Amino acid sequence: MTAVVQPDPIELTPRESAQDARRSQILDAARTCFARSGFRGASMQEICLEAKMSPGGLYRYFPSKEAIIEAIAQDERCGAAELVETMRGTGPLLDRMIGCAMGYFAYMRDPGACELMAEISAESLRNSEIGKRFAKIDDSVRDVMREVLTEAIEKGEMPEIADLDATIGVLQAAVDGIALRQIHDADLSLDRVEPLLRRLVAGLLGMKA
Known part of the structure; x- marks a missing residue:
């Protein structure tokens, strides 16, 4: 039987890891806001406050509430x-x-x-x-x-x-x-x-x- 060589796992760079963490932070905050205020009631400003991010920082990841x-x-x-x-x-x-x-x-x-x-x-x-x-x-x-x-x-x-x-x-x-x-x-x-x-x-x- 021919041995199958498994590829080495892909390691995220510190920048990629930080971006993934920030993205997850935004989505977790959005889930909290949507559960509390509803999709219609929750604003991008509310999500920013929950995520502890500036609007500019959030918009770099998601351009709109629909994208979130x-x-x-x-x-x-x-x-x-x-x-x-x-x-x-x-x-x-x-x-x-x-x-x-x-x-x-x-x-x-x-x-x-x-x-x-x-x-x-x-x-x-x-x-x-x-x-x-x-x-x-x-x-x-x-x-x-x-x-x-x-x-x-x-x-x-x-x-x-x-x-x-x-x-x-x-x-x-x-x-x-x-x-x-x-x-x-x-x-x-x-x-x-x-x-x-x-x-x-x-x-x-x-x-x-």
Whole structure:
């Protein structure tokens, strides 16, 4: 067998590292402002204050609020893709799906994460361009779920489902609903959610919990 030589990791220069750090600082500040004031209510000045940057410094990275929203959408797409890929693998299907959902719930417990999700959902209904940006995230998650469940059916891991797309929609609605519920119910811990979600998903997929 021929050995494969792995390329050396790419090292960021101090300038690149500083630029990445400043970009992340701006996006984190914007997320906080959007969660607090909404996409419409948050101004570039508010984001500057939250990021502790001058307007000139911020505009070097993002020329507009729309550019910041686009960057957040891209980051969310990358994060969603990384998380949803955990549904693939060789372990029991139910364990993989629950593991993915619990990872999402843990992420949504970060300060402002649920509030930002709620703002994204509301603004997506009012603003078609923002809706299109974040709809891509939802579509990518649905596509992976469809692939994973179709493969599981073909392998005999779960029974045939008459309406797979509707089932996926209900699963997504349940997971998103639980995530948002964390805003109002601080006692809804991950330990309490996990066994209940396992029973719910198993029931929808016709599997044993």
